[in-house]
Amino acid sequence: MTYISKPKLHHPGLLKNAAGFTRRDYEGAVSTLCAGCGHDSISAAIIQACYELDILPHQVAKLSGIGCSSKAPTYFLGASHGFNTVHGRMPSVMTGANLANRDLIYMGVSGDGDSASIGLGQFAHVMRRGLNMVYIVMNNGVYGLTKGQFSATADKGSVSKKGLPNSDSSIDLVSMAILMGATFVGRSFSGDKRQLVPLIKAAVQHKGAAFIDVVSPCVAFNNHAGSTKSYDYVREHNDAVNFIDFIESRTEITTDYAAGTLQEVQQHDGSTLRLRKLNDAYDPCDKVTALNQIQKAEAAGEVITGLLYLDPLPKDLHENLNTVDTPLNALVEADLCPGQAALDKFNAGLR
Amino acid sequence: MPQAVAATNDFVVKFANVNGSGSASANELFARAILRMGVPISPRNIFPSNIQGLPTWYEVRVTEKGYLGRRGGVDMMVAMNPQTWAEDVKEITPGGYLFYDSTKPTPPAMFRDDVNLVGVPLTAITNATYTDARQRQLFKNIIYVGALSVLLDIDPKEIERLFGEQFKGKEKLLDSNVKALNLGRDWVTNNIDPSAVKLKVRRADNVGNRIFVEGNNAAALGAVYGGATVCAWYPITPSSSVAEAFISHCRRLRHDKATGKAKYAIVQAEDELSSIGIVIGAAWNGARAFTATSGPGISLMTEFIGLASFAEVPAFIINVQRGGPSTGMPTRTQQADILACAYASNGDTKHVLLFPEDPKECFDFSAEGLDLADRLQTPVFLMTDLDIGMNQRLCEPFVWDDKRSLDRGKVMTVEELEAGKTFGRYLDVDGDGIPYRTYPGTHPTKGSYFTRGTTKDRFARYSEEGPVYVDNMERLARKFDTAKKIVPKAIARPAKGKTKTGVIYFGSTSPAMGEALDGFDQAGIMIDALRVRAYPFGAEVVDFVKSHDTVFVVEQNRDGQLRSLLINELDADPTRVRSVPHYDGTPITARFIAQAIEGHLSPPRRMAAE
Incomplete structure (x- = not known):
């Protein structure tokens, strides 16, 4: 087992948030991933976001598929229930869990193999359903646990550690998510906490299908020259279109960076997203512009990051199904079982 | 004249129709009218995997003794499909009857010498009365029911009563159907001696208070009574009507009176893998959930079934079996998924199966299966089939004890956690092999655990140690022994x-x-x-x-x-x-x-x- 110390954060560990928890209360078991793995930085960002949002840790259900990324939920939110499901099928399990109890926060963690290869179908359909969730893909373009095979997000022409070129086209998960109906779509980089933490916070507050693609270099198998998911490559080609300030309906969060061009978007729970725009042409609330810009950046060899698409007034699956406000798992016999009287009527109609 | 089969309340009539011609409701009318005369019947749909324009059959066994299995043999063929004429005629028992449309002359070579012919000019009668093409098609069916009612002594009052129930508040439709019925009756009365047909229905009292219902409909209702709140499914014959019936029962029975909101969630998923994933996710989170499928769907679900078994998550799976392997015979019945379900998935897996005999047991076992899945924290299969599922069958009426509560099994509550009760997700505290579980979100600091398909110890901690693995597998075997004692007895x-x-x-x-x-x-x-x-x-x-x-x-x-x-x-x-x-x-x-x-x-x- 490899022990790694987690990236240092700005807040000292013992400060309590408004919910009465310290940052440590949001941590999980010690990571068994490789030292320097981008996934651990993403876990740290999730911990930070949940801490800053004053979430009650047990009010989160974390779900994953199979792979390095899907091991990650063990390493954050130790007081939450977790479910490591089967390869590529986390979205369906998360759908069922969400239907059973609409009151919890659902955090799905997956990888590029899990979501773009074996699980592309479930990835697409969970976006279509508009499940109220945060779906994070820790995207390294490679299969780590089985030692270095390409995944479906590996760029065409990129070269594996063993020197094999990838001849298949890559799948761009953010474009997929937008096309399939996700209402909050962002991309970030595991090495860019300043962008990632507010993005996760905004995704948690979003009452619909929120997807974040996080490019997360694999130090063991995909951090060499020729890889387009390495630390160096992403740092050099990162084109951030915006940075988010996330403003809850309760309190404004002060930020440590200067405002550029600002765009404010009000979500229907009252929270406000303030986007510090780096690219004036970019309007994340317009699907056509968003897709256009994503394609343009890709053609230019840039990794476009930030909040890429947002529908501030989404409808989630529960709204579409018109389910009761009480979680379905809290309904009792009197709610569910119509009794003998109704059965008598039914029997009478069958004679 | 050939010898004539003579039987009262004990014969088989088979209707050969064209799919999509509206014959199904006319044939059911024929069957129900006999039922209303107190004579048990057992009808079966025989339909190839097509939608419109191709052959379909409906076989009615009239059985005063109440034998509801298929008998075999056909005493009267109602041959309404020219395409299947030759094989339909061949199927008639010697001395039996061929009822056919005699509007156009049929060459003698197309008949059989040992079969009695009953020709009624159905098309001529229909066309003389109706001009609209759709009306002609639909009412021709009613006209043959009218003709048969005279020949077989079926009480027309019972048919009219059935019309009355069907078209309540739609008097125009009622009148036009009665008119069509009488067109058929009048023609036979005026042109044929009904005693030439020696198959007769005689009023009896052998139906009692039994109901006439399809197994799939019954299983769906059982899921409502069993407290299922989440249903995820993917259309597949012969199981689709389970989910469709669940939708309609829930619309009727499960909406909050004040707000109109639904106390259930139904998802038509993108495939069977997703259906079972949704069921497992919902059950993990404390809702009662089920899916309905058939053999090919079970094949797809197999990996997830292993997860549910090993991670000990309840799941209720209704398998309406059809002919296999592969796509097999999608519209024919078999009991051929027994081993595939009993041992579904990789590794040492065993699952609970329930075998209902009829719609009554589909209802009972559906509700009970949801209890068993919760009690045993494992997948439970309702192993029904096309014969039970897609045919209306006479069975005992559904009964529910209003004092009955849902048995949610061993679920540790917030109070128990608060009181300091030891929680080990895979800890056997009383020897029955069944551990306690907690629902997500129960307690801020106690009772959370990580669910996984990999090996783990009694406290749900990941472990690949041999003894830890064996300890868990032995407990699972103990749990299966417990199941032997609580499943329905033979x-x-x-x-x-x-x-x-x-x-x-x-x-x-x-x-x-x-x-x-x-x-x-x-x-x-x-x-x-x-x-x-x-x-x-x-x-x-x-x-x-x-x-x-x-x-x-x-x-x-x-x-x-x-x-x-x-x-x-x-x-x-x-x-x-x-x-x-x-x-x-x-x-x-x-x-x-x-x-x-x-x-x-x-x-x-x-x-x-x-």
């Missing part, structure tokens, strides 16, 4: 005298078996019978196999799957357990069972029987 029907010969059967074989056993009784053949209702097998099944020298296992698959399961699980001597397989896709008959078992019996016994 039902015995002893022979009238002492015997060392036994027969085991299950599911949709039940009505045909009952009829065959009556025949054995009459012939003085002594066979003890046992209807198995669940797997794992209880002590009564073990005793039955032990106490007989020969045990026949009657089942609707080629390889004797239940037989294999019995031999494997009970360590029974294979030479004493003999297979009686029926697997051509048609429902098994008493005639087949009797012939097969009598053929197996030792020669002296057989001679005695003859």
Whole structure:
């Protein structure tokens, strides 16, 4: 087992948030991933976001598929229930869990193999359903646990550690998510906490299908020259279109960076997203512009990051199904079982 | 005139129709009218995998004695499909009747000498009255029902009463249907001597308060009563009507009166993998959830079924079996997924199966299966089939004890956690192999755990240690032993005298078996019978196999799957357990069972029987 110390954060560990928890209360078991793995930085960002949002840790259900990324939920939110499901099928399990109890926060963690290869179908359909969730893909373009095979997000022409070129086209998960109906779509980089933490916070507050693609270099198998998911490559080609300030309906969060061009978007729970725009042409609330810009950046060899698409007034699956406000798992016999009287009527109609 | 089959309240009428022509409701009308006269019937749809324009059949067995299995043989063919004419005519029992549309002359070579002809100019009658094409098509069906009602002595008042119920508040439709009925009746009365047809329906009192319902509809209602709140499914014949019935029951019974909001969630998923994933996610999070599928869907779900079994998450799966393997015979019945479900998934897996015999047990076992899945924290299968699921069957009315509560099994509450009760997700505290679970979100600091398909210790911590793995697997075996004691018990029907010969059967074989056993009784053949209702097998099944020298296992698959399961699980001597397989896709008959078992019996016994 490899022990790694987690990236240092700005807040000292013992400060309590408004919910009465310290940052440590949001941590999980010690990571068994490789030292320097981008996934651990993403876990740290999730911990930070949940801490800053004053979430009650047990009010989160974390779900994953199979792979390095899907091991990650063990390493954050130790007081939450977790479910490591089967390869590529986390979205369906998360759908069922969400239907059973609409009151919890659902955090799905997956990888590029899990979501773009074996699980592309479930990835697409969970976006279509508009499940109220945060779906994070820790995207390294490679299969780590089985030692270095390409995944479906590996760029065409990129070269594996063993020197094999990838001849298949890559799948761009953010474009997929937008096309399939996700209402909050962002991309970030595991090495860019300043962008990632507010993005996760905004995704948690979003009452619909929120997807974040996080490019997360694999130090063991995909951090060499020729890889387009390495630390160096992403740092050099990162084109951030915006940075988010996330403003809850309760309190404004002060930020440590200067405002550029600002765009404010009000979500229907009252929270406000303030986007510090780096690219004036970019309007994340317009699907056509968003897709256009994503394609343009890709053609230019840039990794476009930030909040890429947002529908501030989404409808989630529960709204579409018109389910009761009480979680379905809290309904009792009197709610569910119509009794003998109704059965008598039914029997009478069958004679 | 050829010899004429004569029978009262004991014959088979088969309708040969064109799919999509509106014949289904007319044929059901015919069947129900006989039922209303107090005479039991057993109808079966025989339909190829097509939508419109291709052949479809509806076979009605009229059976005063109440034998609801398929009989075999056709006493009267209502030949409404020119495309299948030749094979339909061939199927009629010698001395039987061919009812046909005589509007156009039919060459004599197309008839049979040993079959009685009943020609009615249906098209001519229809076209003389109706001009609209759709009306012509629909009312022609009603006209043949009218004609048959005179020939078979079916009380027209019962048909009119059925119209009245169907078209309540739509008097115009009611009148036009009665008119069409009488067009058929009048033509026969004026042109044919009804006594030429010697198949007759005579009023009886053998239906009682039984209901007439499809198994899929019953299973769906059972899921409502069993408290299912999440249903995820993917359309597949012959199971789709389970989910569709669940939708309609929920719309009627499960909306909050004040807000109109739904106390259920139904998702038509993108495939069966997703359906079972949704079920497992919902059940993990404390909702009762189920899916309905058929063989190919089970194949797809297999990985998830292993996860649910090993991670110990409840799941209720209704498998409406059809002919396999692969796409197989999608619209024909079989009991051929027994092994695939009993041992579904990689590794050492075993699952609970329930075998309903009719819609009543589909209802009962559906509700009970949801309880069992929660109590045992494991997948439970309702192993029904097309014959039960997609045909209306006469059965006992549904009953519910209003004092009954949902048995959610071992769920640790926030109060228990707060009081300091030890929580080990995979800890066996009382020897039954079933651990406690918590629902996500129960307590801020206690009772959370990580669910995974990989190995773990008693406190749900990841471990690949051999002894830890074995400890868990042994407990799972203990849990399966507990299941033996709480699943529905097998039902015995002893022979009238002492015997060392036994027969085991299950599911949709039940009505045909009952009829065959009556025949054995009459012939003085002594066979003890046992209807198995669940797997794992209880002590009564073990005793039955032990106490007989020969045990026949009657089942609707080629390889004797239940037989294999019995031999494997009970360590029974294979030479004493003999297979009686029926697997051509048609429902098994008493005639087949009797012939097969009598053929197996030792020669002296057989001679005695003859």
